[in-house]
Amino acid sequence: SSELTQDPAVSVALGQTVRITCQGNSLRNYFANWYQQKPGQAPVLVFYGKNNRPSGIPDRISGSTSGNTASLTITEAQAEDEADYYCSSRDISGNHGLFGGGTKLTVL
Amino acid sequence: QVQLVQSGAEVGTPGASVKLSCKASGYSFTTYYMHWLRQAPGQGLEWMGIINPSGGSTKYAQKFQGRVTMTRNTSTSTVYMELNSLTSDDTAVYYCARDILVVSGTLSYWGQGTLVTVSS
Numbered sequence: 462s463s464e465l466t467q468d469p470a471v472s473v474a475l476g477q478t479v480r481i482t483c484q485g486n487s488l489r490n491y492f493a494n495w496y497q498q499k500p501g502q503a504p505v506l507v508f509y510g511k512n513n514r515p516s517g518i519p520d521r522i523s524g525s526t527s528g529n530t531a532s533l534t535i536t537e538a539q540a541e542d543e544a545d546y547y548c549s550s551r552d553i554s555g556n557h558g559l560f561g562g563g564t565k566l567t568v569l
Numbered sequence: 570q571v572q573l574v575q576s577g578a579e580v581g582t583p584g585a586s587v588k589l590s591c592k593a594s595g596y597s598f599t600t601y602y603m604h605w606l607r608q609a610p611g612q613g614l615e616w617m618g619i620i621n622p623s624g625g626s627t628k629y630a631q632k633f634q635g636r637v638t639m640t641r642n643t644s645t646s647t648v649y650m651e652l653n654s655l656t657s658d659d660t661a662v663y664y665c666a667r668d669i670l671v672v673s674g675t676l677s678y679w680g681q682g683t684l685v686t687v688s689s
Binding site for chain 2: 491494496498503504505506509510515547549550551556557558559560561562563
């Protein structure tokens, strides 16, 4: 099926490490993209492809893929990391975009 | 710098149509594909479709096939998204977003969003 599944919510203590996951069959063929969205703002690309971070994104944020699961890891979590995170990829056909349902990250 | 500036908020009635615009600047308009997405209140992002600004070819998510039309005007570097037969479920913020490569599915630049409210 063409779906990407994310946990609805995850929390992390300030300064600790958190992993946000995304599962889907299309991830066996296509790398995931990760977007951060804060309330009232447009999403921002924070990680993409095998190992790419847009300029201005801290290297505390990284991504990886294993099988049908992509992960976004945030080390030394900061208050500013509190946001919704969405994964995306192409669908199985490669012709259409696909988004996960999003994960709300709370920094305690 | 790359900028995507979207048109202002719209209010539509059920059954009507809405046409949104997204004006691009700061790069070669015809080089990069443009995507449209939406986000209903309190919900996640939903991919609607993609347009090649060079030739005008499009691909739409199956959910919107027959109800959405994406077009472009190369002289003004603007892409448009028209959605027909509106229902209350179409109430959402609509985004245009530019691909990071010609076409990869990675969205590197986003417009500010346009709120569409469907109400009788």
